[in-house]
Amino acid sequence: MISNLVVDDHESWRGFTSNILQRVPELQVAGEASDGVQAIRLAQQLQPDLIVLDIGLPQLNGIEVARRICFLSPKSKVVFMSGNRSNEIAREALRTGGYGYVVKWAAASDLLPAVEAALQCKRFISAGLDGSAASLRGEAMPAQAAAGRTVPWRSRLWR
Secondary structure (H helix, E strand, O other), X not given: OEEEEEEXXXXXXXXXXHHHHOOOOOEEEEEEEXXXXXXXXXXXXHOOOEEEEOOOOOOOOHHHHHHHHHHHOOOOEEXXXXXXXXXXXXXXXXXXXXXXXXXXXXXXXXXXXXXXXXXOOOOEEOOOOOOOOHHHHOOXXXXXXXXXXXXXXXXXXXX
16 A cells, blocks of 8 residues: 555645545555644654645645655655646745646646656656746656655556
């Protein structure tokens, strides 16, 4: 099982995200958080394989949360999911060690491919960013990228 933590301040988005992840039996939603402080606490406690993280969170924004999580839960891979389409925000998010950036309006089609990429230590960027997403794809990958992982459900999911 691949454990996941879903972090978003809107309950409806947490539910939507969890539903998408639960389409794949190997992906288990281990917890949900509604603010940055709770996200850090749960990440440290649960040590999830993957964290789907919104940027616009109360108490601590998602970028600051990711900076702290990389020390408290170093094996966790972060995929940002945000309504913010700014290339600069996405670039800053990815510099924290995030493997993916999904714009919320494309989450139904982009979230699972972003999760797959992250679990294989690859980068995924939604095409819906303002400006050129291609410029972000060449950015340096997080340090954990050397510890690659295969995704057993890929062949079933993308048939």
